[in-house]
Amino acid sequence: MRLIVARCSAQYSGRLDTFLPEALRLLMFKEDGSVLIHADAGGYKPLNWMTPPTVIEQTGDLPTRIVVRKHAGKTEDRLEITLAEVLSDVSHDMGAPDSDAALNKDGVEAHLQELLAEQPHHCGEGLRLVRREWPTDIGPVDLMCRDADDEWVAVEIKRTATIESVEQITRYMERLKADPQFATCRAVLAAQSIKPQARVLAQSRGIACVEVDLAVLRGEREPELRLFAA
Amino acid sequence: MRLIVARCSAQYSGRLDTFLPEALRLLMFKEDGSVLIHADAGGYKPLNWMTPPTVIEQTGDLPTRIVVRKHAGKTEDRLEITLAEVLSDVSHDMGAPDSDAALNKDGVEAHLQELLAEQPHHCGEGLRLVRREWPTDIGPVDLMCRDADDEWVAVEIKRTATIESVEQITRYMERLKADPQFATCRAVLAAQSIKPQARVLAQSRGIACVEVDLAVLRGEREPELRLFAA
DNA sequence: AATTGTATATCGTCC
DNA sequence: GGACGATGTACAATT
Numbered sequence: 001m002r003l004i005v006a007r008c009s010a011q012y013s014g015r016l017d018t019f020l021p022e023a024l025r026l027l028m029f030k031e032d033g034s035v036l037i038h039a040d041a042g043g044y045k046p047l048n049w050m051t052p053p054t055v056i057e058q059t060g061d062l063p064t065r066i067v068v069r070k071h072a073g074k075t076e077d078r079l080e081i082t083l084a085e086v087l088s089d090v091s092h093d094m095g096a097p098d099s100d101a102a103l104n105k106d107g108v109e110a111h112l113q114e115l116l117a118e119q120p121h122h123c124g125e126g127l128r129l130v131r132r133e134w135p136t137d138i139g140p141v142d143l144m145c146r147d148a149d150d151e152w153v154a155v156e157i158k159r160t161a162t163i164e165s166v167e168q169i170t171r172y173m174e175r176l177k178a179d180p181q182f183a184t185c186r187a188v189l190a191a192q193s194i195k196p197q198a199r200v201l202a203q204s205r206g207i208a209c210v211e212v213d214l215a216v217l218r219g220e221r222e223p224e225l226r227l228f229a230a
Numbered sequence: 231m232r233l234i235v236a237r238c239s240a241q242y243s244g245r246l247d248t249f250l251p252e253a254l255r256l257l258m259f260k261e262d263g264s265v266l267i268h269a270d271a272g273g274y275k276p277l278n279w280m281t282p283p284t285v286i287e288q289t290g291d292l293p294t295r296i297v298v299r300k301h302a303g304k305t306e307d308r309l310e311i312t313l314a315e316v317l318s319d320v321s322h323d324m325g326a327p328d329s330d331a332a333l334n335k336d337g338v339e340a341h342l343q344e345l346l347a348e349q350p351h352h353c354g355e356g357l358r359l360v361r362r363e364w365p366t367d368i369g370p371v372d373l374m375c376r377d378a379d380d381e382w383v384a385v386e387i388k389r390t391a392t393i394e395s396v397e398q399i400t401r402y403m404e405r406l407k408a409d410p411q412f413a414t415c416r417a418v419l420a421a422q423s424i425k426p427q428a429r430v431l432a433q434s435r436g437i438a439c440v441e442v443d444l445a446v447l448r449g450e451r452e453p454e455l456r457l458f459a460a
Numbered sequence: 461a462a463t464t465g466t467a468t469a470t471c472g473t474c475c
Numbered sequence: 476g477g478a479c480g481a482t483g484t485a486c487a488a489t490t
Binding site: 001003005015016017018019020021022023024025026028030031032034036038039040041042043044046047048049051052087088090092094095097099100101102103104105106107108137138139164167171 | 231233235246247248249250251252253254255256258260261262264266268269270271272273274276277278279281282317318320322324325327329330331332333334335336337338393394397427430431
């Protein structure tokens with residue numbers, strides 16, 4: 001990794017065109033060809049960047065101009081950095097790419113779907129799973145189940161359910177009900193948390209809402225204890 | 231800005247929980263409280279991060295543990311970094327935050343809307359613009375036009391049109407048609423590119439789809455200096 | 461503070 | 476390789 005602190009300006013052309021006026025910034029060149037220009041504020045996002053694969057050219061002994069190129073489909077993405085003053089320029093050998101260990105996430109939507117597929121009764125009393133990722137031509141329904149009366153139940157799973165989640169399951173229902181066999185199919189929206197407006201909209205469309213608790217699904221916590229939690 | 235290259239591990243808990251095993255990484259502490267952990271590969275995105283405002287605590291003379299806290303609504307976001315070996319630890323004074331100049335963009339959706347407002351016939355033969363940002367109580371319609379037969383046409387503009395775009399214009403149409411004068415109003419979805427599923431959904435709802443080309447729109451314009459201007 | 465809409469979104473996954 | 480959905484989306488503008 002090469003880190004340059006420099007007064008610089010930059011021009012990007014690709015999906016759009018940008019111009020970055022001259023100021024003091026951090027330039028980051030990763031081993032895989034990633035290039036990032038960061039200001040000393042503004043959080044997460046670089047001002048400009050290029051994702052790999054890239055080709056990097058440097059003009060001048062002291063770096064005065066750096067051009068980063070990338071083939072993006074038919075067109076070429078291009079980031080041109082002009083350095084007016086270099087305050088620091090250091091490189092660090094950070095080892096082989098595979099020496100880096102991957103980030104381990106817990107609590108994403110996929111986990112929730114796995115757990116609910118194993119315990120569909122949390123989405124509604126007496127539910128049995130028929131299929132995960134039930135295909136429709138506008139995308140898959142997360143869980144397709146049958147209830148105690150053998151009626152179809154479509155379940156949409158979200159970490160956080162919003163109005164958009166209600167729109168999504170509404171679209172699926174629209175699509176499913178084109179087939180007479182699903183004429184009486186019910187809809188369930190299951191999420192760790194459901195926004196108030198989403199709940200209202202779901203209610204008005206006859207879509208059931210279920211809030212589920214990851215810890216309960218995992219059996220790490222008794223459902224009863226939840227009554228006393230916040 | 232403080233830059234630390236170190237063998238480190240990290241734990242984040244907040245919207246989800248993550249664990250980052252020990253490896254050599256770059257830690258970036260911006261003046262505004264932003265904290266980023268970058269690997270020497272992987273592009274744009276930090277492995278872990280915290281956006282401002284944050285509170286940063288450091289334990290030990292030589293940094294051995296750094297805890298970044300942030301109040302995110304009711305809960306607290308927390309990033310804990312454990313440093314096993316510090317290879318480099320430098321700070322750079324990059325000047326006042328306002329000394330940084332903002333990025334100037336050209337070619338975003340707003341520009342597309344400007345161009346189509348000037349040349350509405352690209353959204354459909356014989357279209358004349360009546361008003362940009364036609365207000366409804368659920369948000370503005372991008373362009374409101376009339377066609378050769380003096381019928382109303384509502385145009386939604388996107389850089390990339392997705393199913394969500396179809397939902398959006400559908401909501402507007404629903405709202406407009408509550409007023410008898412728009413009973414026969416047609417809908418057009420104009421975008422640089424339209425996703426196949428969006429096209430399917432639009433078709434099934436009687437919404438016309440038009441793909442427009444920014445270069446063509448610009449080519450027909452007078453040679454005017456728009457690049458990088460506001 | 462909460463909601464909405466855009467993004468050079470980025471990133472995985474599945475077809 | 477293209478398309479689609481999730482993301483700690485981030486982020487800005489608006490209510």
